[in-house]
Amino acid sequence: MHMxxxxxxxxxxxxxxxxxxxxxxxCAKKVKExxxxxxxxxxxVLGAFIFTAQMINFTIPATGSSGHLGGGLLLxxxxxxxxxFLVMASxxxxxxxxxxxxxxxxxxxxxxxxxFFPAFVAYPLIYRVLVKNPQxxxxxxxxxxxxxxxxxxxxxxxxVLETMASGISDLSFGTFVLLMQPIHLAIGVVEGLATAAVVxxxxxxxxxxxxxxxxxxMTRRALTGLILTAVLLGGVASWFASGKLDGLEWSLExxxxxxxxxxPEEGIHSNLAQLxxxxxxxxxYTFKVGETEPDLxxxxxAAWPAVDAGTSLSGLLGGLITLAAAAxxxxxxRTRHKNE
Amino acid sequence: MSTPVLEIKNLGFCxxxxxxxxxxxxxxxxxGEAVGLIGGNGAGKSTLLQHLNGCLxxxxxxxLFGGIPISRExxxxxxxxxxxxxxxxxxxxxxxTVFDDVAFGPLNLGLPSDEVTARVHCALERxxxxxxxxxxxxxxxxxxxxxxxxxxxxxxxxxxxxxxEPSSNLDPRGRRRLIDLLRGFGQxxxxxxxxxxxxxxxxxxxxxxxxxxxxxxxxxxxxxxNEELMLAHGLERPHILRHQHPHH
Amino acid sequence: xxxxxxxxxxxxxxxxxxxxxxHRLDARVKMAVVALFVVxxxxxxRYEISGLMPLxxxxxxxxxxxxxxxxxILKKVALALPFALFVGLFNxxxxxxxxxxxxxxxxxxxxxxxxxxxxxxxxxxxxxxxxLACTGIYRLCAGLEQIxxxxxxxxxxxxxxxxxxxxxxxxxxxxxxxxxxxxxxxKLSLRTYSTLTGHLLLxxxxxxxxxxxxxxxxxxxxxxxxxxxxxxxxxxxxxxIGWSAFFILVRFWNPAAAxxxxxxxxxx
Numbered sequence: 052m053h054m055x056x057x058x059x060x061x062x063x064x065x066x067x068x069x070x071x072x073x074x075x076x077x078c079a080k081k082v083k084e085x086x087x088x089x090x091x092x093x094x095x096v097l098g099a100f101i102f103t104a105q106m107i108n109f110t111i112p113a114t115g116s117s118g119h120l121g122g123g124l125l126l127x128x129x130x131x132x133x134x135x136f137l138v139m140a141s142x143x144x145x146x147x148x149x150x151x152x153x154x155x156x157x158x159x160x161x162x163x164x165x166x167f168f169p170a171f172v173a174y175p176l177i178y179r180v181l182v183k184n185p186q187x188x189x190x191x192x193x194x195x196x197x198x199x200x201x202x203x204x205x206x207x208x209x210x211v212l213e214t215m216a217s218g219i220s221d222l223s224f225g226t227f228v229l230l231m232q233p234i235h236l237a238i239g240v241v242e243g244l245a246t247a248a249v250v251x252x253x254x255x256x257x258x259x260x261x262x263x264x265x266x267x268x269m270t271r272r273a274l275t276g277l278i279l280t281a282v283l284l285g286g287v288a289s290w291f292a293s294g295k296l297d298g299l300e301w302s303l304e305x306x307x308x309x310x311x312x313x314x315p316e317e318g319i320h321s322n323l324a325q326l327x328x329x330x331x332x333x334x335x336y337t338f339k340v341g342e343t344e345p346d347l348x349x350x351x352x353a354a355w356p357a358v359d360a361g362t363s364l365s366g367l368l369g370g371l372i373t374l375a376a377a378a379x380x381x382x383x384x385r386t387r388h389k390n391e
Numbered sequence: 392m393s394t395p396v397l398e399i400k401n402l403g404f405c406x407x408x409x410x411x412x413x414x415x416x417x418x419x420x421x422x423g424e425a426v427g428l429i430g431g432n433g434a435g436k437s438t439l440l441q442h443l444n445g446c447l448x449x450x451x452x453x454x455l456f457g458g459i460p461i462s463r464e465x466x467x468x469x470x471x472x473x474x475x476x477x478x479x480x481x482x483x484x485x486x487x488t489v490f491d492d493v494a495f496g497p498l499n500l501g502l503p504s505d506e507v508t509a510r511v512h513c514a515l516e517r518x519x520x521x522x523x524x525x526x527x528x529x530x531x532x533x534x535x536x537x538x539x540x541x542x543x544x545x546x547x548x549x550x551x552x553x554x555x556e557p558s559s560n561l562d563p564r565g566r567r568r569l570i571d572l573l574r575g576f577g578q579x580x581x582x583x584x585x586x587x588x589x590x591x592x593x594x595x596x597x598x599x600x601x602x603x604x605x606x607x608x609x610x611x612x613x614x615x616x617n618e619e620l621m622l623a624h625g626l627e628r629p630h631i632l633r634h635q636h637p638h639h
Numbered sequence: 640x641x642x643x644x645x646x647x648x649x650x651x652x653x654x655x656x657x658x659x660x661x662h663r664l665d666a667r668v669k670m671a672v673v674a675l676f677v678v679x680x681x682x683x684x685r686y687e688i689s690g691l692m693p694l695x696x697x698x699x700x701x702x703x704x705x706x707x708x709x710x711x712i713l714k715k716v717a718l719a720l721p722f723a724l725f726v727g728l729f730n731x732x733x734x735x736x737x738x739x740x741x742x743x744x745x746x747x748x749x750x751x752x753x754x755x756x757x758x759x760x761x762x763x764x765x766x767x768x769x770x771l772a773c774t775g776i777y778r779l780c781a782g783l784e785q786i787x788x789x790x791x792x793x794x795x796x797x798x799x800x801x802x803x804x805x806x807x808x809x810x811x812x813x814x815x816x817x818x819x820x821x822x823x824x825x826k827l828s829l830r831t832y833s834t835l836t837g838h839l840l841l842x843x844x845x846x847x848x849x850x851x852x853x854x855x856x857x858x859x860x861x862x863x864x865x866x867x868x869x870x871x872x873x874x875x876x877x878x879x880i881g882w883s884a885f886f887i888l889v890r891f892w893n894p895a896a897a898x899x900x901x902x903x904x905x906x907x
Contacts, residue, residue: 057760061678079789088861089851091791092485095798096847099806100840102799106644107810109832117826120836129840141795145803148771148779149651150644151719151764156677219685219756221733221749245836248829252837260844373689373895377696446852467858475856481805482849487777487797491865499858504866527652527777529804543857 054161054210056154060217067213068159074167075140081133090134098138101126102145109248111241118241123169124178124199125246128261132170139166160213164206173202185254185261195250196243200236207235394458395419396550396579397443397473403451404438404603412438413603416452420551425573425580427590427611430600431625436583437478439600440555443581444473471500474544475553480536484528489520489539492528496547514545518572534565541572551579558586587615587629599624645807647715651768654707655775660874661705666774666782668875672882673770677763679886686738686751689895691758697882698765705773712768716761728753776800781867794863805846810839 056064082090101122108117122142126135140162147158181194211227214220222230253260397420404413413435420426428436441447442454445466453460456469477483486492493514497507515521518538528536537557544552557573558566566589573580573593584590590597590611597614599607601624607614615621618628655662676697683690702709734749771779777797784793813835818825827835851859 055760056677056681056763057756059681061681064681065678075792076789079791082791086861088855088859089848091794091859091861091863092798092850092854093844093847094795096802096806096843096850098795098799099802100843102803103806103810104836104839107814107832107836108827109829110826112829137792137795138799141792141799144796145648145776145799147767148776149648149768151715151768154677154760154763155673155767155770156681156763219752221730221752223733226729244829245832248833249836249840252833253840256837257841257844260841373692373898374695377693377699380696380700441852444856446856470856470858477849477853477856479849482846483853485798485801485850485853486863486865487801491867494866495854495859495863496857498864498866499860507866525656527656528801547857 054153054157054164054213056156058214058217058219059157059160060219061156063213063217064156064159067163068156071140071159071162071166074136074163078133078136082137090130094130094134094138094141097126097129098141101138102142104249109245111244118238118245120245120249121165121169121199121203121238121242123165124173124195124202124242125249127170127174128178128246128250132174135174136166136170139170160210164209164213168205168209169199169202172205173198177201185250186258188251191251191254192243192247195247196240199243199246200239203235203239203242204232207231395455396422396457397581398455398458399439399442399452400455401452402439402442402449402454404442404447405450411603413442413449416603416605418598418605418608420579420581422550422579423577424596425582425594427594427597428581428583428600429585429587429590429597429626434600434625435603436600437555438603440475440553440581440583443551443553444470444475446475471496471547472550473553474547474549474551476540476544476555476557478555478559480533480540481528483540483543484531484536487527488524489515489526489528489531490524492539493542493546496543500547510546510548511542514542515539517545518542519568532565533560534562534568537561537565537569538572549578551581552576553581553583555583556585557582558584558589587626588631591615591629591631599626601625642807642811645804648803650711651771652776654705654711654772655777655779657706657773659705659773661701661773662775663874664878665869665871665875666778667786667869668871668879669770669774670779670782670786672879673766675883675886676766679890680759680762682890683755683759685755686748687755688751688758689899690889690893691755691762692895693889694762694886696885698762698769701769701773705769707769707772712765712772715768716764719764720757720760730756778867778869781865782869784865785868790862802846806839806843809842813839 101120104120105122106119108119110116111118123135123139126138129135130138143158143161143165146152147155147161153161178194178198181197182190185191208228208231211224211231214222214227215224220227250261399416399418402413402416403411405411416439428439430436438447442449445454445461455461456465456472459465461469484492486495490511493511494507497510502510512521512524515524518541520535520538520542523531523535523539528539531539541552541554541557554573558569561569566586570589570592573582573589580593582590582594594611597607597609597611598605599614599620606624607617607620612632615629616632621627676694680691680694698712699709701707702712730753731747731749734747734752736748737745738748738751774782780793780796783796784790817827817831817835821831
């Protein structure tokens with residue numbers, strides 16, 4: 052579920068970065084207020100643990116394929132939500148810097164998608180409610196699986212929204228959702244299994260390691276804010292989704308039609324304009340279909356001047372030469388550097 | 392008699408689950424002496440060491456530093472004066488560079504940056520690891536890590552150096568360096584170890600622990616030569632004494 | 640277990656601790672320039688290809704002046720491409736608007752946007768890797784703290800990094816011993832996984848407690864202090880202003896297209 056830089060617009064990336072930065076600052080404050088110095092080494096070592104555990108695969112019962120731990124939910128179970136969010140954020144940061152796992156623009160989205168939902172939604176609202184006593188095996192396993200599934204479904208949905216809002220991928224909302232959600236259902240079950248497997252062992256060997264607090268995770272205000280955000284997101288989603296209910300084929304056709312009109316414009320404004328056009332077309336399906344067919348030859352011409360120099364032949368030629376020049380300059384610097 | 396730098400009176404300690412780890416421990420440490428704390432596994436050596444700098448609070452009895460019972464207000468000073476080098480160097484070296492690890496203590500004392508830097512260089516020089524200043528800990532060998540761990544303590548000028556199994560996981564060269572280093576210190580040294588040969592080479596006194604109690608105490612050669620005593624408490628007479636090669 | 644990841648981390652760390660003029664630049668300045676670079680790359684319109692080309696100068700120059708082997712960086716990017724872009728791969732299927740004719744061939748918009756996505760990914764991800772390779776995690780975290788990232792988070796990054804190899808080693812040993820006892824089978828059942836990972840977790844928790852004990856024994860009272868500080872100099876200013884100007888310039892003027900146009904006589 053790692054998002055990649057290339058599919059996010061600066062606006063979406065920037066917004067998510069602002070949200071993530073705010074969350075990091077808030078969580079850091081909350082953790083400091085606990086006045087528990089032991090957390091400093093604990094968070095660090097558990098971060099290293101999760102990083103390592105992510106690379107240990109197990110065979111999923113009844114399927115034979117392998118799965119591994121993501122860690123967000125387990126961290127929340129061990130450390131509580133605020134510390135867990137920080138640890139998850141640190142793991143993803145290290146992965147973005149050391150591996151080509153997605154990039155820095157997407158990091159803000161990734162931390163939010165993979166950190167916020169397990170720690171602040173799945174854990175307090177589902178896990179804690181269902182798994183009051185981890186010694187109860189049925190509750191532990193079912194609670195873990197349900198929390199993990201919901202946490203990942205929300206995260207996957209967030210990926211869809213972020214990608215749609217960026218406008219770089221051509222996938223329509225409907226197709227993307229149908230792609231993402233089922234896959235992440237499976238991943239969620241695996242995560243739940245892995246989390247329960249580890250928690251069940253720890254609870255047996257050392258029950259006091261599992262985080263417990265009688266205090267509510269969020270204040271009433273924060274909870275209200277969360278519910279309002281969920282409603283807002285739901286509204287946005289249904290706006291996207293309105294009219295997508297008739298399935299894949301129809302959404303593919305829609306997509307093709309949209310692209311040609313969008314070509315001359317760039318940026319966020321074009322996306323909003325596209326949305327408006329989509330919703331405007333919605334009441335009259337036949338009108339839309341009728342328009343594309345006879346218009347084909349004109350569209351063909353309309354496409355040409357609409358595309359900028361970057362994609363014409365001369366542009367491509369110039370592009371190749373420029374690339375070679377850039378590489379050459381880089382190489383010559385290296386040679387000179389070596390000779391010094 | 393001069394005030395011992397560290398004294399333990401009737402110390403007892405129970406774990407939260409009720410297991411008794413230490414019972415009626417009484418001993419004293421004078422300035423400048425080197426004492427070996429020996430005993431089998433589970434005898435209580437590590438638990439006792441943790442009482443010396445206030446990491447653990449006794450269930451009974453007291454620990455006195457410079458004649459004064461250790462209290463919460465004194466803890467910061469006690470921890471500066473009683474430097475503990477724990478068994479696993481990876482637990483001791485938790486910062487990203489050697490410099491930062493050795494600087495940790497002085498920085499926590501609130502010393503100004505120039506002085507911190509000076510102390511770091513001095514401590515590393517003393518243990519012969521000055522050249523490793525900017526190295527990250529995971530790149531060090533076992534012996535280097537051990538030496539740097541000792542430097543982390545030296546940087547705050549302790550009066551007592553406590554070491555828990557310092558020669559474990561060291562190759563012969565590393566071990567020899569350690570022994571030379573420990574012999575050269577002027578501070579009080581309390582060394583909990585299985586390495587009886589090291590005790591003979593470095594320490595003047597030995598305390599034998601078994602089952603959380605002190606079963607013997609006295610000059611090193613006398614105690615360690617007592618084969619019966621050694622065998623009775625899960626130890627044995629070290630070879631260095633069998634073949635009469637005293638290094639003192 | 641993917642032990643290869645640890646080797647990669649080790650290699651990147653080695654690169655980060657080299658000593659070149661580039662490495663000595665202030666981490667904050669490098670972060671700002673890379674951020675501007677990423678934003679510039681991503682701000683291009685979706686079919687842009689030639690406009691992106693001049694931006695390749697940035698990673699090439701940095702790799703040279705920082706003695707960073709380009710092979711290492713490009714290999715990582717190449718390996719990550721298919722996974723990262725499974726979504727982008729749909730573009731050619733969905734976008735059939737013809738935008739280019741080369742003789743009798745018609746290239747649809749979908750292919751162009753996919754190419755653009757691939758180029759952008761290469762540029763931005765290389766920039767992130769190069770940032771680390773020419774700064775090192777230590778200087779980077781110090782820089783982060785200086786720009787206002789909560790100290791707790793910067794410390795967390797360093798601690799995580801510090802214990803990666805330690806925990807990784809322990810895990811490797813545990814897995815090896817399990818493998819030796821399971822007659823060559825490479826797969827862990829859920830039950831074995833539970834025990835193995837559970838044990839690893841408990842060992843990690845124990846280690847954290849021992850580390851805390853060490854920290855407290857050396858006077859730790861909640862805040863970790865690090866002496867490392869940088870003061871930006873004229874070199875940092877030149878780096879910042881020079882690259883920023885370059886990015887802004889090529890964002891709004893396409894030298895590649897101009898060059899191509901001059902060569903072929905076409906004028907877009």
